[in-house]
Amino acid sequence: MSAASASGSEPVAIIAGNGRLPFYVAEAARQAGTPPFIIQLRSERSHDWSGFDHMEADIGAFRPVVTALQKRGIRKVVLSGGVTTRPDLLGLRPTARVFLSLPSILKKLKSGGDDKVLRMVIELFERHGFEIIAAQAIAGDLLATAGVLGAVAPDRDAIGDILAAGEAARTIGAMDIGQGAVSLGGRVVALEGAEGTDQMLERVRTMRESGRISRKHRGALVKLCKPQQDLRADLPSIGPETVRAASAAGLGGIAVEAGRALVLDRAEAIAEADRAGLFLYGLEPDEIAAPAS
Secondary structure, eight states: OOOOGGGTTSOEEEEEOBSSHHHHHHHHHHHTTOOOEEEEEGGGOOSOOTTSEEEEEOTTOHHHHHHHHHHHTOOEEEEESBOOOOOOGGGOOOOHHHHTTHHHHHHHHHHOOHHHHHHHHHHHHHHTTOEEEOHHHHOGGGBOOSEEOSSOOOOHHHHHHHHHHHHHHHHHHHTTSOSEEEEETTEEEEEOOTTOHHHHHHHHHHHHHHTSSOSSOOOEEEEOOOTTOOTTSOOOEEOHHHHHHHHHTTOOEEEEETTSSEETTHHHHHHHHHHHTOEEEEEOGGGSOOOOO
C-alpha cells in the first residue's frame, strides 16, 4: 500500500472509529515515514494500537483531544472509521472556544443526520486551527477504480438494478439518511438507514428467505456519496464482509463510485466476489448522473 504525498513528513492524527479503515490509514502513514497519533474512540474500539502513539477518548471529549494534539504539535487530522453511537450529552467536554456553540451542537447531535454531525465535527476542529484531511489523501490505494474489479461483470439486468438502486441511494443521500440501496428486478427493496450496510443486507437476506422478495432476480447493492457530502470524511466503503453479506442475501453484485468510495482488503474482497460469482463494479460519474429535473 502506498501513501499519497499529501501526508509529507508533517505529523498527523487519526480519529479512529470502528472497522478496518483506521488501521489501513495508520499503516499507510507509517510507511510514508509519518507515524500517526491515534485517537481511538472508546465506544468504537476495534484495534490494538499498542504499536502506535495513541490515546482513548470518549465521543464528545473534545477538550482532551485538542490538548493532546496541541502538545504534540499536530495540525492535520483524519476522521476515519464508523461511529455507531452519539455522545452522551452529560459527557460533553467542550473547549472554552466552543462553549457558546453548545446549543447548536446539542441540536445537531439530537436531530442531525450523519452528514450534519460530521460537518459539525470538521467545523469544530477547523475552528481550533486544525486541518481535516481525507483518508484517501494518505491511503489513496483504497479508492475504487472504474469498471469491473474482479472476474464477473454485470449483465443487462444487473445494470438496470444498478441504475435503480443508484437513483434511490442518491435520493436518501440528499436527505442525509444513508448511502446505500438494493434493487431486484428494477425494484428498490431496501434502503440503508442508521443501522448500516450489513444490517440492510441482513434484512434483504431475511426477506428473500421468507419469500417477501423475488428469488428469481439476484439484484445489486449500490453505495454512493451523499450529494452534499464532504469528501474528507465517511466515504462509502466496502470490503470482504460486505461481499459475504451480499452473497448471503443472494445478490448478484455491488457497485460503488470510482474515486469516491473505498475498497478495503481489495484482493480478499475481489477473491470473495469471484468465488461467489458476484460482480464488483466501479461506476464512472456519467453512469450515475442525476436525472434531469
